[in-house]
Amino acid sequence: MANPFVHIELSSNDLPGAKTFYSSLFDWKLEDMPMGPGMVYTTIGVGEGTGGGMMPNAVPGTPSFWLAYVNVDDIKAATAKAEQLGGKVMQGVTPVADMGWFSVIVDPSGAALGLWQAKAA
Structure with a gap:
């Protein structure tokens, strides 16, 4: 997947x-x-x-x-794309220690979803 x-x-x-x-x-x-x-x-x-x-x-x-x-492979691009498609960004791209980055979006129906990009090993 x-x-x-x-x-x-x-x-x-x-x-x-x-x-x-x-x-x-x-x-x-x-x-x-x-x-x-x-x-x-x-x-x-x-x-x-x-x-x-x-x-x-x-x-x-x-x-x-x-x-x-x-x-996601590119957290900034995926977060921007969600917004372009009518979603709302509830939490912009945020680093998580040395693990990666997350953002939180809300789709046009009102459902929240987190996006995650791990740092390369």
């Missing part, structure tokens, strides 16, 4: 509760990763398949939500 889903992320209003719930419901391996002052990101290891992460919800006034990310 040219653009597979590569990451699923939970933004939670109750991260400790979500971690307890999902680690009890599924056989997921949760691991906290410090991401800078005051920020901890919890990775979700699922064994086979697409893994993900959990973090505190950073969008005030919204319920907790899951966001899927799709792999």
Whole structure:
């Protein structure tokens, strides 16, 4: 597949509760990763398949939500193309430590989607 889903992320209003719930419901391996002052990101290891992460919800006034990310070869071009096609850019191209870049778009129907480009190894 040219653009597979590569990451699923939970933004939670109750991260400790979500971690307890999902680690009890599924056989997921949760691991906290410090991401800078005051920020901890919890990775979700699922064994086979697409893994993900959990973090505190950073969008005030919204319920907790899951966001899927799709792999792209050129994050800047894909983000611009989404906007040209009638989508909205909710989060512009943003670096993630030494791992890569992401952006968040909303399609014309109102559905949010993350785009991801990993740094070359």
